[in-house]
Amino acid sequence: MKHIVSYLAPYRASIALEMVIKILGTLAELLLPWMLQVILDDLVPEKRLNAILLWGGGMVVCAAAGLVFNIIANRMSTGISRQVTRQIRFDLFRRVLRLSGAQVDEFTTPSLISRLTSDTYHVHEMIDRMQRMAVRAPIMLLGGVAMTLFLDPVLACVLVLPLPLMVAGVWALSRQGIRLYTATQTAVDGMVRRAQESMAGIRVIQALSKIDYETGRFDQANRETAQREYRAGLLMNATNPLINAILNAGLTGVVVVGALRVNAGASQPGAIIAFLSYFTMILNALMMVSRIFVMLSKGIASGRRVAEVLQAPDDMLVSPIPASPDHAHIAFEGVSFSYGKAEKDLYNISFSLQAGQTLGIIGPTGCGKSTLLRLLLRAYDPDAGRILIHGRNLLSIPSQELHKMFGVVFQNDFLFDGTLTDNIDFGRDLERDALCRAAQNAQAEFISTRPGGLDGRIAARGADLSGGQKQRVLLARAMAGSPEILILDDSSSALDYKTDAALRRALAHEFSGVTKVIVAQRVSAIRHADCILVLDEGSVIGQGRHEELMQSCPAYRAIAEAQMGEVD
Structure with missing residues (x-):
């Protein structure tokens, strides 16, 4: 996998600039609930119309900045991931052409085809999504938690308490997911092999009336691929319900504790509304984190398969053997x-x-x-x-x-x-x-x-x-x-x-x-x-x-x- 990461090195400056833009856009979004809380709790009760318009204009500027910065950063991440994947695919194809006959036999032609196609696609998705989400999600998560602590430390503690349990669950599911997605790609190799064999011998299949037989063989390989994909997807899809269950339990606690604090005068309604907005941001960030783990599971499994070919040793080395005096051609x-x-x-x-x-x-x-x-x-x-x-x-x-x-x-x-x-x-x-x-x-x-x-x-x-x-x-x-x-x-x-x-x-x-x-x-x-x-x-x-x-x-x-x- 380190070999795949090395392809990002020429784009360090572009990735750093993209991250700065992404951070600025995310920070602009994080300011919105706080500004709303100031308007509701400080300015509306005093009927300060000019200040309300000023702060409202600030919210519009922050929203526009968040939109523009995120669009720019997403376009940059798409361009970088496209160029990186193009280079990986090019190097992979060139390496395949240089493999010895024994190495091709070991990898098998169908497996090399699937590594050039579906595996490089998964690597592309991983690089793209990691640039888009891996910066935005942690900042939004940590920034949301920090802002909730600033607004109301007691409510923030109620929300933060379930997070370690959730992180441990997602981590365990993702580790298992990498293994299952590796098995899925192996099944894809078998399906590609069936399709390749059938297409190469399509005239013979038609001439011998073996269409139903070959269809059955392909269906068997297709079913095995679908079943493995289903098992991997079923496992990874458990992350969303897990996150939702834990966070909804935290939200329930926040609503109950918040109502009690407002009733007791320890908090204000605007703070609760802002708190719920930050909770939505935290929820979205955690959903992004779950998608990141799904993409990582696929991307790491595929990246390892691609790296196996890229790092395959050259077993046709040139040895300095002296020439023989034999004059035969x-x-x-x-x-x-x-x-x-x-x-x-x-x-x-x-x-x-x-x-x-x-x-x-x-x-x-x-x-x-x-x-x-x-x-x-x-x-x-x-x-x-x-x-x-x-x-x-x-x-x-x-x-x-x-x-x-x-x-x-x-x-x-x-x-x-x-x-x-x-x-x-x-x-x-x-x-x-x-x-x-x-x-x-x-x-x-x-x-x-x-x-x-x-x-x-x-x-x-x-x-x-x-x-x-x-x-x-x-x-x-x-x-x-x-x-x-x-x-x-x-x-x-x-x-x-x-x-x-x-x-x-x-x-x-x-x-x-x-x-x-x-x-x-x-x-x-x-x-x-x-x-x-x-x-x-x-x-x-x-x-x-x-x-x-x-x-x-x-x-x-x-x-x-x-x-x-x-x-x-």
């Missing part, structure tokens, strides 16, 4: 890896590629093909072995330098709402000729037939493109940056054989000096690779060229025969 040496650190997802993977060579990776679903690519991109670090590029251990290469080496098309990649130019360029400020050349090499001729060509817009996720068109736009994006290593993770599965063959010819001729790593389900996509890895359950069961594997690897031969009818 890419080398895996005895690499093993496990997501759960129990069973190995990859075991003892070794191979090397020279610059310009092509590595093909094939195997059944779940055998570790995509995991191998993630290790090469250093989304995860291997548990054993080492990965080298130009003889340099991946652990010694800064991430920006490393990732500039690659052009990547993942199995489940994304396109965003914008022009085709924006999607292919991807913020790299590439020349127009490079974009056109990349689109041509990716066999994306369809772009020229679309309205606007490269400057034509596409929908989010490429919803208005076919599967093959999306893959070709993604291929163009990977090729446009002139990478030295091109990673293609099942990136031509939606292409017809003619287009696939044309793509492979373009890769061979236009990217002959680029080292290529191709994950494929089709043997035809990798049969001309310089080295082919056949994976099964995380281990290499075959390695070599196509002709060698047809002789030495039964699993590869079975795949080739099933797809291409080869028997030699």
Whole structure:
């Protein structure tokens, strides 16, 4: 939580000025009942009309000052909280993008989404309300008590006696509320996960007539979220009845004691009226305090969740490891890896590629093909072995330098709402000729037939493109940056054989000096690779060229025969 508070440091001067304005506005309001008491008890009995008008004008000035000062202070608090939350959200998003694969797995994507949205909203509300109420409420509370002591110490004591009991009750409820609101935000993570999964697979859900099933799953997550929110709200809403009960008991005592004192001549009616006005102020202040505790409970719970991400350690550190004399462009040496650190997802993977060579990776679903690519991109670090590029251990290469080496098309990649130019360029400020050349090499001729060509817009996720068109736009994006290593993770599965063959010819001729790593389900996509890895359950069961594997690897031969009818 201290990390979140540090974001307020640049606004210290503005917050101090806002507090001064808020204090002045609140003090102006505190003068009103006292001035009314002077008019009723001192001026009206003596029929001093001019003095009454003068003091009445003073009340109007104080009321106007309180209104104007509070409006100015509230506008300042809104601006400060908006800017602080904007910076927190920006830093949070930037930190999320820098999280390692293991850290994303630990936090989970739905949880990161809810921390970026609902949690930052709660932090915003806490910062805003604390600036508005945390100054006004204590001054009004303490000032009201002080003024009641000035007017009638005996009645003030009657009112003040229940306050410690009330403060203890609100404090206990708020501590429990923080725990419940933390549990509520965890339930929100689950609901976001359900919604995200259903939206990503909406076409499959519709095709398999599973709308009612998915609706039921979401309803279950929604109910759990609502129940936790209800329990937290029920607990925190108990603060208002608690405050009202205690204060009403005090008010009853004040009315009874006040009537007795007026009857005995120890107090005056104007003082009682002013006293009741101050009591209303104290009541409003305490209601504000109760709302502050509700906001604090939500804000602290959400602030801790946000701070967990902001303060997550960078576990992809760069180590000063000396380079190896090995001249291979890419080398895996005895690499093993496990997501759960129990069973190995990859075991003892070794191979090397020279610059310009092509590595093909094939195997059944779940055998570790995509995991191998993630290790090469250093989304995860291997548990054993080492990965080298130009003889340099991946652990010694800064991430920006490393990732500039690659052009990547993942199995489940994304396109965003914008022009085709924006999607292919991807913020790299590439020349127009490079974009056109990349689109041509990716066999994306369809772009020229679309309205606007490269400057034509596409929908989010490429919803208005076919599967093959999306893959070709993604291929163009990977090729446009002139990478030295091109990673293609099942990136031509939606292409017809003619287009696939044309793509492979373009890769061979236009990217002959680029080292290529191709994950494929089709043997035809990798049969001309310089080295082919056949994976099964995380281990290499075959390695070599196509002709060698047809002789030495039964699993590869079975795949080739099933797809291409080869028997030699």
